[in-house]
Amino acid sequence: MVAAALVAAFAIFNVGVRTIAPFFLFHPNDDPAARAELTRIAAETGNVAAIQTTLDDGTAISGWAAFAEAENVAFLNDAGSLDEAERLNDPISLNSPNLLGGAASERPVVLYFEGNGGNSAARTLDVVRKPGPLAGFDFVCCDYPGYGESGGETAERTLKAFGLAAYDATVKAFPGRRIVVFGFSLGTGVATYVASERPVAGLILAAPYADGFDLFNNFAPIFYGPTRLTVPYRMEAVKFAEKVDVRPLILATRPDALVPFESSERLAKAFRAGVEFVAQDDVEHHWVWSTEIASAEIAEYLRSLTPPKSTETRRSE
DSSP states (O other), X not given: OHHHHHHHHHHHHHHHHHHHHHHHHOOOOOOHHHHHHHXXXXXXXXXXXXXXXXXXXXXXXXXXXXXXXXXXXXXXXXXXXXXXXXXXXXXXXXXXTTSSOOSOOSSOEEEEEOOTTOOHHHHHHHHHXXXXXXXXXXXXXXXXXXXXTOOSXXXXXXXXXXXXXXXXXXXXXXXXXXXXXXXXXXXXXXXXXXXXXXXXXXXXXXXXXXXXXXXHHHHOTTOOGGGGGGOSOOOOHHXXXXXXXXXXXXXXXXXXXXXXXXXXXXXXXXXXXXXXXXXXXXXXXXXXXXXXXXXXXXXXXXXXXXXXXXXXXXXXX
8 A cells, every 4th residue: 555655656656747847847938029029130130030940740830040141131132032022021942952052161150048937039139230250250059949030849859859840941941151059048959969960060058957966856856766767858968978070169147047067067078078167156057158258259269269260261362
């Protein structure tokens, strides 16, 4: 009877955790105002565009791209792929090759995975207004399933599929370009997974976690032993990291109340190529990559991934 009672209690606990956890873990967000402002900027400058792709199950994924050079969008018009009205009213499909790769560049494209509670429109608008260390780099950010205008539901399985789809579509849209994957908070697990499954030029992780167990235990330190089986979001980045070939840049902050600093350290030890680990003491979670120190480190990391200009190019300038 005791054994049966324990089994029943564990089953109830398991159902409770899996039912309640998504409400605490995921915070789908949208920003129509930011979307409207990006649409206005797209009409005036052509430096941004709404984008879309789909998952294998047909789930529609939406997002935004910001271009370092306006020639990318001009290429669309010159090629006759999209006229002015279509460019403003219809998202560009990332599944169609050669659409966004008109401006030749040796700089990699930054594929960004947002933090929880964020959305692609707000983040892209922020990058357009204040590019900071991302200045000069093409930027792609899509909304997770259930976030922004993307369909579907958010879960570990869908986030993994989303990450690979976003990467594959970006490669098609920017043919011949290398990809730097950049993740913040929730997005660091997705970014690390993508880097473990696809070739990347670089990997930037801001406030990363080693796995979902650390996130759950940070909320309630009870998920040890058998109770680990009840955790619905495991996203074991610490295991993905073992398959990553590049040396990532990790930005962490010791006062982080959402992602334990110790979790970031544990993840850092798993990368076989080593890491560039930047620890900060005077910044909260949401600003971990916005400080002067972090911005300088990101800029230097991205510069290190950009080939120097050729002699011929320098002479022509």
